[in-house]
Structures are given as C-alpha cells and as structure tokens.
Amino acid sequence: MRQVYMDYNASTPLSTNVKTVLSYWMDRSYGNPSAGHWAGTEAKKAVEKARSRVADFIGAEPGEIVFTSGGTEGNNHVLKGIYELCGAKPCHIITTAVEHPAVMEPCRYLEKHGAVVTYVGTDSYGRVNPFDIEAAITKDTALISVMHANNETGTVQPIEEISAIARRFKVPFHTDASQSLGKIPVNVNDLGVDFLTIAGHKIYAPKGIGALYIRKTAALSPLLHGASHETGRRAGTENVLFTAALGEACADAASIDITEVQRLRNLFWELLQQNFPLRVHRNGHPVHTLPNTLHVRFTGITGQDLLQQMPFLAASTGAACHSGSVELSAALRALGLTEQEGAGAVRFSLGPYSTDEDVFAVIEALKQIL
Template sequence: MQPIYLDYNATTPIHAEVAAAMLPCMVTLFGNPSSTHWFGVQSKKAVEQARAEVADLLGCRADEILFTSGGSEANNLAIKGYCLAHRRRGSHLIISAVEHPAVMEVAAHLGTLGFEVTTLPVDRYGLVAPRDLEAALRPDTLLVSVMHANNEVGTIEPIAELAAMAHAHGAVFHCDAAQSVGKIAVRVDELGVDLLSVAGHKLYAPKGVGALYLRRGIVLEKQIHGANHEHDLRAGTENVLEIVGLGAACKIAGRDLSNNMTRQALLRDRLYEGLTTRLTDLQRNGHAQKCLPNTLSVSFHQLEANAILDQLPQVAASAGAACHSDRITVSPVLKAMGVATEWAMGTIRFSLGKMTTEEEIERTIDAVCRVVEGLRGLSSDHADAAQSGRIELTHYTHGLGCACKLQPQNLEKILAGLPQPTDPALLVGAETSDDAAVYRIDSQTAIIESVDFFTPIVDDPYDFGAIAAANALSDIYAMGGEPLFALNLVAFPSNRMPLSSLERILHGAVDKAREAGIDIVGGHSIDDTEPKFGLAVTGRGHPDKIWRNVGVRPGDALVLTKPIGLGVLTTAMK
C-alpha cells in the first residue's frame, strides 16, 4: 500500500501543471536571459512572465519581485542586506523567538558584526504580542522580522498590526512567508510589509528557487557580487527553468487557494477529531483558529515522537523533539511556547497538502491510534503481531546498539569524581577503558568480568540475542581469557511486545553461549519502554597473559573480527 505523505510543510511535490510549464525550458527555452538575440529574448520573456505571476499572487508590482535560490537566501538578502546598508542609522533589529533558523542564524551573524538583537517572546499559542514589540522598539531599531505562519505549529502572526507598529517607530518590516504563501491569502498591500520571503518548494514549485518582495524605495546591500542581475541586487544568470516553475506554482496557488483552504481545513479537523476521539493525554499545539488550514501539531504525553514514528513507516510526518541517550532536544519553537518536556518529547507535526485524501486521513487516524495505544499498553496489537510474525525489533527503539550509549566525554566526567580502586589484586580497572575488569585470585588464575547490553541492531529477535551474547563473550576473549558462565540482562516492554519475542532473544543467546562452551545460569530483568539485552560474563585467564588496550608494539598482529564500518552500515540500514 502506498505510504501516506503528511509532511507538506517540509516540502511539496512539483505540481503536474508546474512540471508541464517547466518542460520547454529543458528543451527549447535555453537562452541566457541577458543575451539580446532571439534565444535570450525568449528566456527573458519567460522570466518576466513568472515575475508577474509571483507579483499577482502577492498583490505587488512585478518590479518589486527579486528571484533567489530559495527562502533562506531571500531572508539573508532582506535582513543582512537592509541592516548592512543602513548601519550608520542604527544597529538594532528585532526578531521573534519562533523564527526559522534562516532568520535566527542571520540575526546571530549580525550580532557578531556589532548589531544588537532583541528576541520577542511568544505566548502558549506561539503568538507575538504587539505590546511586546512596542516595548522593544527603539530609535536605533532598523528592522523587525516576524514570520507570517509558523512551520511547526501553524500559528499565524498578526503581521499587519506588527508592521504598522514598526513603521510608527521608523523601522522597516520583513516577513518570512515561506509557510503561508500558497496556503492562505498573502497580500503585501494588506500586510503592510516592506520585505517578504517566498520559498518555491513549499508551494509545489521545485526546490532551489524562491523570491523576495522588495517594496519600492527600500535599499539593500548586495550579498552576491558579480553582474547586475535582478536589479543589481543578486548576481548570477537567472535560473530560468525553476523561475518559470515558481511563476506557474504561484498562478495555480491563486487560482485554487479558496478550495484548497476549505478542503485542507476539513481534513485537518477530521484528523484531530479522530485522534482525540480514541486517545487521551493528547494536546494540540498552536492556535486553533489563527492557524494554517493544513497544519496540525499534537503532543502525546510521556511518549517519544520518534518511537511513535518508528512504528508508523506508512505515514510520513515530522517529530518536534529528538530523544538522545543523554538528553531530549526539544524544538526551540515548542520551548518558546512553554510546552513542558513531557509533552514536547511526544510532538508530531502532520501537514496536509493538495494530494491528501479522506481515505489517507482515516488510515492515519487508525495507524497512529494503534501505535499510541500499543506504546501505552492499551492495545492487543502486539499479540496480533506475534501471530503474524511481524515483530521488527528496531521499530521499538529510538537508537541502535552502541549508538545508544552515553556520550563518553560526559561519562568520563562522572567517573573522574568517583574514588579510584586501591585493591592491588585488581589487575585491570577502568583506567585503560578495557573491555573487561581483571582480578587476580592467585599466581595462576585471574577472574575476568564483563557486562555488555544494548538496544536491537537487527529486527529478528533470535539474531539479536545471538549478536548480543557474542558481543559480551568477545570481551572475555579480547582480554586473552576464556568464558566460564554468563547471566542475562533483560529490559523488555511487555506492554508493547509479545513475550514470545523475549523467548526468541534468550534462545539466540543460549545457542551462542553453547558455541562458547558455557551456560547462561540466570540473570535479571526489568519492564522497560524499549527492548535491551546483553550478558554479564565471568571468565578466567592467567594473570601474566592478560591482553590490555595499552602496550601494543610495532610488529604486533591486529585481528579484525568483522569489517571496519559494519556498525555504521547496519545503523544506516534502519
């Protein structure tokens, strides 16, 4: 069955009509628009037609549109271009706390050049309060930049009111409208902005093309130097192919805007209704009314978004937080809105588009609810999966194998503060980062002890158990010893996975231990949110024949038990 694409805020497919409009540029319309012969003139006409189509959608004059390589370049040209051109008049700019990195990073760069940046807070919906802007404006404020609609939660800012306030204090107003153009009406005359950025791939045009609206009379400093293309503000031969595509996309967006807004809002609301009908502990992020019609950001309490998405291979959506072994990275937007970590970590953005169907929304509701119910132990799906043999272990964990370890530099800081062992019988401790500890019993015998466990690196439970056991046993061999016996270490999500999967993991470990000539004689288990498995292995060796990580000499043999890079490749295969 075809996967469901609900990530239109990340990028959109090229509209069929856009592709058709671009086709002549790849066949016959190849001239340089700066050339004065017939071929150049035809390309120039195509570029100017596209310029007029973009201007028509935005409600401005064609000569107020500059073509760029995308939204990021448009933001850079607007913000850096204006501030650098007018730095004698002031050195202060204002942005909001929920801007895209293409604005945030530009402002940060200007900060290194001596500009002062004020970041406006937002409320719990992601809205900028006009009173906060008014309080931040100063006589030396050059520019205010606030996005039109947020890419993560869809909240639409009160741009017209904010722009009017900036103008009243002598500042110009830039708006990053990458997410709003094509989704809602964006008319620069109604918004009252001086600069506005457009990203082509957000409205069914190709990637690599964008535009900047530049109100007549606004002076910018050129950022790409060379010839005098685009009103001498952006050097470089025009990308005719993609500019034509952007023009066509803007024409289509204006034509279909009303129908698309109504239809996508209905589908988005149905998605939210379907989720809230079946699930509890779910909250919506962003403003319910002042919101893009296609965007739904929801948080599932105390769940990890990536854990949900890992079990939804049939649905393409975006997570609002990244959960690492030692930390949870919450999106700056959710953090600025004050979304608590236990909610933010489970945030998923569903963004709909022209191609989204009612049937896809119903499938998404059912799939998401099944996964969330399973993660919360409210579903019998794991029993169904066991009967059908559909258990894939890597879908139940946020990381793979040793990639889930704590960062060594952080762990070393903790260990450095602990008392160091003083027992003279301890031959190998933590100081050399060896594979195992070694303790001398007598002149002929030393005990070698190691423990190793990790999250699944393969989907098959039996194979995972065998691999984990082999990994733990290899620690003993690596020290020059032989294993004697082992104990299981088990962490298992019994509410998410059938116990038959754990049985197969243990069988894999037992068979591998028998290959080594030892028994697994017990162990310890806990109920956990994701599967983890390994062994604590006891071995023995001669005290004078222990191999360490130190002491290697030129000419010694280095034995590779597997190809270098295998771990990287298996992780990438997920």
C-alpha cells in the same frame, strides 16, 4: 501499507502544471536572459512572465520581485542587507523567539559582527504580542522581522498590527511568508510589509527557487555582488527553468481549494480526540492558525518513536532525542512545554493531494501503537 504524505509544511510535490512547464522549458531555457539574440530574448520573456505571476499572487508590482534560490537566501538578503545599510551606525534588529533557523541563524551571525538583536517571546500559543514588539523599538532599530506563520505549530502572527507599529516608528518591516503562501491570503499591501520572503518548494515548485519582495520605496543592499542581474539587486544568471516553474506554481496556488484541506485537518483532529482523548493534546493557536497544520503531542511516547513505528507515514517531530536527552525546537520552547511534553510532539501538515483515506490509515495505525 500505502504511503501517506503529511509533511507539506516541509516540502510539497510538484503540481501537474508545474511539471508541464518544466517539461516545456527543459529544451528551451538554455539561452542567457541577458543575451541580445533570439535564445536570450525567449528566456528573458519566460523570466519576466514569471515575475508578473509572482507579483500578481501577492499584490505587488513586477519590479518589486527579485528571484532567489529559496527562502533562506531571501531572509539572509534582508537581514544582512539592512545591516550593511547601517554602516558605522548602531544596528538593532527585532525578531521573535519562534523564527525559522533561516532568520535565527543570520541574526546570531550579525550579533557576532556588532548588531544588537532582540528576540521577543510569545504567549502559550506561540503568538507574539504586537505591544511587545513596540516596547522593543529603540532609536537604533533598523529592522523588524516576524514570520507570517510558524512552520511547526501553524500559528499565524498579527502581521497587520505589527506593520502599523513599524510604519508609525518608520522602521522597515520584513515577514517570512514561506509557510503561509497558498494557505491563507498573502497581500503585501494588506499586510503592510516592506520585504516578504517566498520559498518555491512550499507552493508546489521545485526546491532551489524562491523570490523576495522588496517594496519599491525600501532600501536594501545586495547580498550577492557581480553583474547587474535583477536590476542590480541579485547578481547571478537567472535560473530560467525553475523561475518559470515558480510563476506557474503561484498561479496554481491561487486556485487551491484550501477549505477541503481544512476539512481534512479538522476531521483528523476530531478522530484523534475521539480515539485518544487522554493521550493527545493540540499545540499552537486554535483560531489564528494555518488551515492545513495539526501540531499535537502524545503522552507516553516520543514523536520520534511513534513515527519509527509508522514507516509508511511522512510527518515531522518537534524534538530531537539524543542519548536520553531531549532537544526541543525553538517553537516548542516558546510554548512553555517541558522536555517530556515536547518529546511527544508531531506535526501533521496536509495538502491538496491529501485524502480521507490518508487520515483513516494514520488513525488505524495509531490505534495499533497507542
């Protein structure tokens, strides 16, 4: 059968314009942006142009953008950088029970080094209550970190409401926007955040490039130490090739027709309900959700077995099955699903290259299996 890609939340293909930029800079990006000669000057111009494009995409100033190796580095930078600023003082961090491992694991690491972390729960849709965040704040709270949108269920968090609370208590606020960029509006001033994480491979740029927004009034210790790259905030010679690609990707993402992607997602859900009304259930928030994401669970079959019987389809499960036991993801556990319910979970995530034919192909295959 034709191959069908429905795993855009995991990674996206390179856009046509990004491929063009990569091809152009392949033979021109060898100069070190820190060098004073013509090759270095050309490379630096490419980096600064990309910085401006990323800033424009999220409503920031160019000087507030720091290029990173991806979302994981950005999240680690914020969490560990804030912890370093605490010094000998107690350090309390508030996050949620549905965060990506790129936030959860640094938090667990910091707990081993003396930080106190509060993991706020969610409702049955995976959405956090801002008042629960407020109730968790103490005099030692140094950071609040809440993802903009969940990578599995697609549930969008009330970032604006949480940021208002953070400002009232004068607590720095970070959001991981890796999953929301290019799908819903992301403006750092509208969201009211001090730090925001970007992952390039989620918005049609290569893997291995990302950016971190640091509000100009926010303090943050560097994660990497070395020379004075990125105005001393991130040591290491800039990846000119991928940085230029990220700038182009941000310009591309701003022009994506997300309403067409949402139409396909809705069509897919309607057909699933029509054909398997007793065997399919939707997870995540029905309204506050990413327009491209459909997270469902099937009864009577595990998501792992289902996808194994559909080798033409690229999609993701929400549970790992090992020797008869089921290990649910943090997002599924937060929804209150049982192991049996969670075992049948599958995340379908669509993008601008998805088609009606893709949806119909998957539905026909599911008819044969279910």
